[in-house]
Amino acid sequence: xxxxxxxxxxxxxxxxxxxxxxxxxxxxxxxxxxxxxxxxxxxxxxxxxxxxxxxxxxxxxxxxxxxxxxxxxxxxxxxxxxxxxxxxxxxxxxxxxxxxxxxxxxxxxxxxxxxxxxxxxxxxxxxxxxxxxxxxxxxxxxxxxxxxxxxxxxxxxx
Amino acid sequence: xxxxxxxxxxxxxxxxxxxxxxxxxxxxxxxxxxxxxxxxxxxxxxxxxxxxxxxxxxxxxxxxxxxxxxxxxxxxxxxxxxxxxxxxxxxxxxxxxxxxxxxxxxxxxxxxxxxxxxxxxxxxxxxxxxxxxxxxxxxxxxxxxxxxxxxxxxxxxxxxxxxxxxxxxxxxxxxxxxxxxxxxxxxxxxxxxxxxxxxxxxxxxxxxxxxxxxxxxxxxxxxxxxxxxxxxxxxxxxxxxxxxxxxxxxxxxxxxxxxxxxxxxxxxxxxxxxxxxxxxxxxxxxxxxxxxxxxxxxxxxxxxxxxxxxxxxxxxxxxxxxxxxxxxxxxxxxxxxxxxxxxxxxxxxxxxxxxxxxxxxxxxxxxxxxxxxxxxxxxxxxxxxxxxxxxxxxxxxxxxxxxxxxxxxxxxxxxxxxxxxxxxxxxxxxxxxxxxxxxxxxxxxxxxxxxxxxxxxxxxxxxxxxxxxxxxxxxxxxxxxxxxxxxxxxxxxxxxxxxxxxxxxxxxxxxxxxxxxxxxxxxxxxxxxxxxxxxxxxxxxxxxxxxxxxxxxxxxxxxxxxxxxxxxxxxxxxxxxxxxxxxxxxxxxxxxxxxxxxxxxx
Amino acid sequence: xxxxxxxxxxxxxxxxxxxxxxxxxxxxxxxxxxxxxxxxxxxxxxxxxxxxxxxxxxxxxxxxxxxxxxxxxxxxxxxxxxxxxxxxxx
Numbered sequence: 001x002x003x004x005x006x007x008x009x010x011x012x013x014x015x016x017x018x019x020x021x022x023x024x025x026x027x028x029x030x031x032x033x034x035x036x037x038x039x040x041x042x043x044x045x046x047x048x049x050x051x052x053x054x055x056x057x058x059x060x061x062x063x064x065x066x067x068x069x070x071x072x073x074x075x076x077x078x079x080x081x082x083x084x085x086x087x088x089x090x091x092x093x094x095x096x097x098x099x100x101x102x103x104x105x106x107x108x109x110x111x112x113x114x115x116x117x118x119x120x121x122x123x124x125x126x127x128x129x130x131x132x133x134x135x136x137x138x139x140x141x142x143x144x145x146x147x148x149x150x151x152x153x154x155x156x157x158x
Numbered sequence: 159x160x161x162x163x164x165x166x167x168x169x170x171x172x173x174x175x176x177x178x179x180x181x182x183x184x185x186x187x188x189x190x191x192x193x194x195x196x197x198x199x200x201x202x203x204x205x206x207x208x209x210x211x212x213x214x215x216x217x218x219x220x221x222x223x224x225x226x227x228x229x230x231x232x233x234x235x236x237x238x239x240x241x242x243x244x245x246x247x248x249x250x251x252x253x254x255x256x257x258x259x260x261x262x263x264x265x266x267x268x269x270x271x272x273x274x275x276x277x278x279x280x281x282x283x284x285x286x287x288x289x290x291x292x293x294x295x296x297x298x299x300x301x302x303x304x305x306x307x308x309x310x311x312x313x314x315x316x317x318x319x320x321x322x323x324x325x326x327x328x329x330x331x332x333x334x335x336x337x338x339x340x341x342x343x344x345x346x347x348x349x350x351x352x353x354x355x356x357x358x359x360x361x362x363x364x365x366x367x368x369x370x371x372x373x374x375x376x377x378x379x380x381x382x383x384x385x386x387x388x389x390x391x392x393x394x395x396x397x398x399x400x401x402x403x404x405x406x407x408x409x410x411x412x413x414x415x416x417x418x419x420x421x422x423x424x425x426x427x428x429x430x431x432x433x434x435x436x437x438x439x440x441x442x443x444x445x446x447x448x449x450x451x452x453x454x455x456x457x458x459x460x461x462x463x464x465x466x467x468x469x470x471x472x473x474x475x476x477x478x479x480x481x482x483x484x485x486x487x488x489x490x491x492x493x494x495x496x497x498x499x500x501x502x503x504x505x506x507x508x509x510x511x512x513x514x515x516x517x518x519x520x521x522x523x524x525x526x527x528x529x530x531x532x533x534x535x536x537x538x539x540x541x542x543x544x545x546x547x548x549x550x551x552x553x554x555x556x557x558x559x560x561x562x563x564x565x566x567x568x569x570x571x572x573x574x575x576x577x578x579x580x581x582x583x584x585x586x587x588x589x590x591x592x593x594x595x596x597x598x599x600x601x602x603x604x605x606x607x608x609x610x611x612x613x614x615x616x617x618x619x620x621x622x623x624x625x626x627x628x629x630x631x632x633x634x635x636x637x638x639x640x641x642x643x644x645x646x647x648x649x650x651x652x653x654x655x656x657x658x659x660x661x662x663x664x665x666x667x668x669x670x671x672x673x674x675x676x677x678x679x680x681x682x683x684x685x686x687x688x689x690x691x692x693x694x695x696x697x698x699x700x701x702x703x704x705x706x707x708x709x710x711x712x713x714x715x716x717x718x719x720x721x722x723x724x725x726x727x728x729x730x731x732x733x734x735x736x737x738x739x740x741x742x743x744x745x746x747x748x749x750x751x752x753x754x755x756x757x758x759x760x
Numbered sequence: 761x762x763x764x765x766x767x768x769x770x771x772x773x774x775x776x777x778x779x780x781x782x783x784x785x786x787x788x789x790x791x792x793x794x795x796x797x798x799x800x801x802x803x804x805x806x807x808x809x810x811x812x813x814x815x816x817x818x819x820x821x822x823x824x825x826x827x828x829x830x831x832x833x834x835x836x837x838x839x840x841x842x843x844x845x846x847x848x849x850x
């Protein structure tokens with residue numbers, strides 16, 4: 001099972017370093033619109049939440065891809081093969097959390113690939129809001145994902 | 159030679175508000191190289207294009223928004239931009255620096271800066287959406303505050319970043335600020351009023367492009383190094399984020415440097431703790447928050463509840479506003495201090511100048527120089543209600559509030575006591591007493607935009623011991639340290655990173671990130687020299703504009719501190735000033751010599 | 761002798777100020793604080809326990825001890841001492 005990025009919204013300071021380093025790692029430019037992680041800010045609730053691919057066990061992006069461009073690799077990460085991709089954007093619609101992106105400027109699909117193990121968003125996050133966990137070392141990956149969303153929703157609705 | 163694509167977008171927007179024309183010009187790469195960016199580059203453009211003796215509110219004046227080569231990159235705290243024009247409060251060159259997310263968004267849209275010329279015949283705002291740049295009607299926003307305007311423009315244009323003025327800026331209130339992302343301010347010197355004089359309400363920007371750097375791998379190595387240094391330092395790694403800037407109140411008070419009651423009653427306050435950062439954390443603090451790309455996250459999200467008229471949600475106060483509305487006015491009600499800061503943010507006003515001007519009015523009232531009928535109510539030190547009321551009146555331009563909006567110098571002069579304005583070159587000094595902390599007095603006297611602490615923050619060495627501990631009570635070594643700080647700060651502001659990074663990092667980290675971004679092979683010293691060039695450019699402008707000599711209010715030079723650890727002290731400015739001019743290579747009168755200007759290529 | 765705590769040190773001491781019988785010098789005070797509140801040990805003293813920690817500011821009667829006699833600065837009952845972590849503002 002893939003290592004997973006986990007977010008602690010209470011720690012996020014809305015600085016968007018994750019967006020910057022993610023786009024730089026993948027496209028060599030600082031451009032939040034090309035980032036695979038996006039920070040959502042809820043001003044009235046005074047909270048911000050980075051959202052990124054959760055490498056779902058049942059990945060609807062991969063399931064819906066007609067050309068097999070989205071595949072799970074040996075580490076469990078859903079990777080995107082640009083050479084196979086026909087940019088039909090089915091995956092963008094299929095992802096329930098909007099974590100597969102289409103760039104109108106570059107006309108490509110992009111998504112989190114865990115930086116081939118380097119996970120820059122977590123490495124550079126200054127507040128520890130993004131971290132990497134190994135689901136083999138925590139009881140239940142689904143529980144983990146649910147906890148993460150629950151914490152977020154609680155904060156936003158508080 | 160540096161070029162577009164290496165930290166720079168390579169394009170600036172020139173907007174003529176008089177005839178509504180908009181042009182895109184290539185960035186002047188020679189100026190960008192020589193004057194670094196943001197504060198330096200904007201000042202260079204300004205000085206080249208505008209007569210120094212211009213009336214700041216005339217249509218012939220210009221106002222420039224400028225980013226730096228590190229703005230919008232992952233450089234540590236690299237989200238800054240500057241607004242440059244002649245400051246209406248001081249008449250000096252003014253470069254007002256702000257964080258948030260606006261500056262980076264401008265670069266993502268493809269532009270390094272914007273030059274506004276002329277004056278629109280009706281309220282307008284500039285809308286930038288990548289390649290689209292247009293002036294739109296702002297009639298319905300005129301008369302609205304910063305938060306309303308920002309919300310309305312986001313509602314209309316979607317995910318945009320907004321820099322706007324409130325109603326004080328529209329009216330030409332002399333220290334009106336430009337606010338971006340609602341609560342981040344290009345705060346000092348009245349840049350908001352210059353915008354207002356042009357009928358320019360706001361700048362709205364959305365950008366979907368990216369910023370590239372010259373040497374990507376090396377750049378990220380420098381970034382990682384600088385960020386690691388920031389995160390492992392007690393101040394930038396933990397202190398500022400956890401406690402905010404207001405944590406300084408108790409410490410500065412402890413050294414006897416917290417000016418009390420318009421500095422009339424010395425600078426040690428037994429009630430300081432009531433207004434401290436510790437107290438704020440126990441009461442109104444919701445959380446801390448960072449600007450773009452910032453690991454420090456010193457911003458305070460604060461909320462006042464259950465206090466009736468004082469209730470609100472916003473940001474701040476910073477240490478300076480905590481002092482101007484606290485010790486300077488003698489007010490201990492932290493809820494009221496937070497509220498006054500909210501009003502400043504919501505309407506776009508500089509809380510340092512505003513609180514300090516209220517304090518000046520309090521002294522003038524107590525000595526009988528201002529009759530009660532002029533104000534409409536008594537105005538004594540410590541009167542919380544009067545302070546909040548007057549701040550609101552100033553925001554609304556009502557009654558005596560209009561007088562407050564002129565700043566303390568014009569107020570005190572009007573009532574026959576200009577010496578009681580705690581200002582330098584007509585701009586209010588911030589929250590440190592130059593009698594207890596000698597070097598900060600020298601900084602106030604020599605700052606190129608009048609009373610200001612963020613041109614050479616001598617509190618670092620004199621109080622905190624960063625990078626070395628200097629005795630605040632002596633004058634030795636202050637001139638030399640200040641010169642270095644001022645040049646380094648000019649560089650730091652101009653590359654586009656936050657000054658607060660310099661609590662932990664210095665020239666090697668700033669120069670390192672700059673070099674790899676723009677692809678320069680200059681040495682650290684050559685890069686620092688650009689900071690000195692910027693300082694001398696600003697100074698030369700001020701001389702051409704006929705700005706008065708470097709000095710301090712007579713109170714700091716003649717009235718010895720009555721109590722505290724610095725009891726008996728005045729600021730020994732003349733001693734330090736002579737050394738300072740020598741360090742700068744200027745004449746004994748403080749004029750840059752032809753040799754110095756030539757050395758700097760001016 | 762009055763000792764004032766600022767910033768995060770208040771969470772360790774549990775108070776803003778306290779009265780402590782004056783030790784001989786600042787080093788004695790730092791040792792006393794470390795023994796009363798063990799969490800202070802690694803903060804106010806250096807590793808060997810014979811000097812002050814890197815990130816602590818100590819002021820005696822409003823003067824930074826750097827400008828007095830360092831940790832050998834003598835203390836008496838009439839003095840007041842402020843102990844604070846290194847913080848900054850602006």
